[in-house]
Amino acid sequence: MPNLIFLPHEHICPEGAVITAAPGVSICDAALAQGIEIEHACERSCACTTCHVIIREGFDSLAPADELEEDLLDKAWGLEHESRLSCQALVGDADLVIEIPRYTINMVSERR
Secondary structure (H helix, E strand, O other), X not given: OOEEEEOOEOOOEOOOEEEEOOOOOEHHHHHHHOOOOOOOOXXXXXXXXXXXXXXXXXXXXXXXXXXXXHHHHOOOOOOOOOEEEOOOOEOOOXXXXXXXXXXXXXXXXXXX
């Protein structure tokens, strides 16, 4: 199973984290299952950008984003070429290095 390597994030995983995930599982679901509390205001229904992540390594192993995800990503804070919504990006067969951006479009999570 591929490793998902989360880079340190001040609030969500200050020391970073390495988890494994089965291919076909969304990055968001894999993270949440291991206690990495990625924000997901729309409950993973591809209706917001709060679960935005940047794939620093392994981006090409993910299936391309569909049109809805692409449209939403245009609204994400800190958008980069390797940005994805973690609720839509399904783990493939390669390890991923993932950065959770410092801010989301909500600016402040309700859980903080």
